[in-house]
Amino acid sequence: MRIAFINPIFTLVSNNDALKEFIKDSPFMYFYSQFWSGFSNGLLTLAALTPDDIESVYIDESHESIPFNENFDIIAITATTQQIMRAYAIAERFKNSPEPPCIVIGGSHASFMSDEASRHVDVVFIGEAENSWPQFLRDFRNGTWKKKYEAKDFPIVNMTEVPIPRYELLNPDHFNMIWIQSSRGCPINCEFCSATKFFGRKYRIKTEEQVLREISEARKHMKMKQILFSDDNMFCNKDRNEALLGKLKEADISFVAQADITIGENPDFLKVLKDSGCSILFIGFESLDPRNLGLMNSTNWKQEKLSRYSEYIKNITEAGIGVYGAFIVGYDYDTNETFNDLANFVTDNYLSGAQITVLTPLPGTDLRERLRKSNRVLNTGWENYTFFDVNINHPILSRKEIEQGLLKTYKAIYNQEYLNRKNQYYHQVFLRNLEGAKNE
Ligand code: SF4
Numbered sequence: 001m002r003i004a005f006i007n008p009i010f011t012l013v014s015n016n017d018a019l020k021e022f023i024k025d026s027p028f029m030y031f032y033s034q035f036w037s038g039f040s041n042g043l044l045t046l047a048a049l050t051p052d053d054i055e056s057v058y059i060d061e062s063h064e065s066i067p068f069n070e071n072f073d074i075i076a077i078t079a080t081t082q083q084i085m086r087a088y089a090i091a092e093r094f095k096n097s098p099e100p101p102c103i104v105i106g107g108s109h110a111s112f113m114s115d116e117a118s119r120h121v122d123v124v125f126i127g128e129a130e131n132s133w134p135q136f137l138r139d140f141r142n143g144t145w146k147k148k149y150e151a152k153d154f155p156i157v158n159m160t161e162v163p164i165p166r167y168e169l170l171n172p173d174h175f176n177m178i179w180i181q182s183s184r185g186c187p188i189n190c191e192f193c194s195a196t197k198f199f200g201r202k203y204r205i206k207t208e209e210q211v212l213r214e215i216s217e218a219r220k221h222m223k224m225k226q227i228l229f230s231d232d233n234m235f236c237n238k239d240r241n242e243a244l245l246g247k248l249k250e251a252d253i254s255f256v257a258q259a260d261i262t263i264g265e266n267p268d269f270l271k272v273l274k275d276s277g278c279s280i281l282f283i284g285f286e287s288l289d290p291r292n293l294g295l296m297n298s299t300n301w302k303q304e305k306l307s308r309y310s311e312y313i314k315n316i317t318e319a320g321i322g323v324y325g326a327f328i329v330g331y332d333y334d335t336n337e338t339f340n341d342l343a344n345f346v347t348d349n350y351l352s353g354a355q356i357t358v359l360t361p362l363p364g365t366d367l368r369e370r371l372r373k374s375n376r377v378l379n380t381g382w383e384n385y386t387f388f389d390v391n392i393n394h395p396i397l398s399r400k401e402i403e404q405g406l407l408k409t410y411k412a413i414y415n416q417e418y419l420n421r422k423n424q425y426y427h428q429v430f431l432r433n434l435e436g437a438k439n440e
Helices: 017-025 027-036 041-048 081-095 108-112 114-118 132-142 195-199 208-222 238-251 261-265 267-275 290-296 301-318 337-348 366-373 399-413 416-439
Strands: 002-007 055-060 074-078 102-106 123-126 148-150 177-180 226-229 255-259 278-286 322-329 353-358
Touching: 002 041, 002 081, 017 399, 041 055, 041 074, 074 081, 081 102, 081 108, 102 108, 108 114, 108 123, 108 195, 114 123, 123 132, 132 148, 177 208, 208 238, 238 267, 261 267, 261 278, 261 301, 267 301, 278 290, 278 301, 290 301, 301 322, 301 416, 322 337, 322 399, 337 353, 337 399, 337 416, 353 399
Parallel strands: 002 055, 002 074, 074 102, 102 123, 123 148, 177 226, 226 255, 255 278, 278 322, 322 353
Antiparallel strands: none
16 A cells, blocks of 8 residues: 655745745845745654555655656645645546545645535545544545544644654755754734644643654754754743753754744843754744734734844844744735835844745634635635735735835845845854853
């Protein structure tokens, strides 16, 4: 029996042609493109939960073509919203083959749009699949598989029991970065984000030993590549941070992690974080307008942090850790001035880089519901949900203004002049920290 695990091609930008050209030609955005075109940890984990007598093949369409002429018993596809139309096309091709395999789909889009997905495939996985996948395989062997497998019908996934993804199925030449997931869940529940809806508010973690084993296994196959933690908010659980960072230090790695801005509160913790190998923190600032931040979650969590943004960033960069900021444009109170404000904020605070994306009403989010009620979701295709294309009606800005503003901001941030200034700043920080270490 053979299973093909397929991650459909990822398109960074769909219709915003000027931005597409800029990203393609900009050496400064290389890190950014690499960051988002990683492999699917989820599929490699399902491969690890597949019995040994079944042959598993992993295909990443961003790097290799799909062998439509080969025979498989099961095609297992994962897809985000922007990948979903390609996922359906892949399903169609396999369905029309002489011996059609059973086609299954999972991931965020299919979970929130399961009725739509089930019109294109045989089986839909809703939510986390670690506990439903083995059941499906047993049902498949018995010829009794169902059309839907829902995570809520199974025990909640215990992260300490999640196996090591099968990194050996990857072609190491295709990836420069290794994605590792050490936790799931986020308690904050921002309206535009589906992380809390998909993984829940409760923070679930792998053990430090487990994380270390995963890193070591991944590096066996991928050699000395940059580690990226895919956890949406990695350091929420302060109780485990010390032990985890101690283990990461032992592993002698350089890593990038995603965190919320409160990580910048404590300079002592940042020093430990730096010592553990953290080189860059990816932080969601989202907006510089308190009214926009107020819309993002009912507790005003982000809004309350706004006045401390620069102070916390300085704490992080002074510890020698770069900050990669995530911002959203197209929020209700944005104007043409927003783009200049963002560019100035990024360069004044010496951010290592910035991801500036267009507000996107992803399925499953509270944002989609809010905008739908006021008829502000445009009738665009899912392939347009790239985060760089416009899918909403804005009360002030036209689609063109958003696209042009986005390009202008990227050009203001990703250029040689700012790169030199930023490098000079980090060099000074490095020298100061070196001097400080000598005097300790
Ligand atoms: S955007 Fe970040 S902080 Fe907000 S819910 Fe998603 S993961 Fe949590």
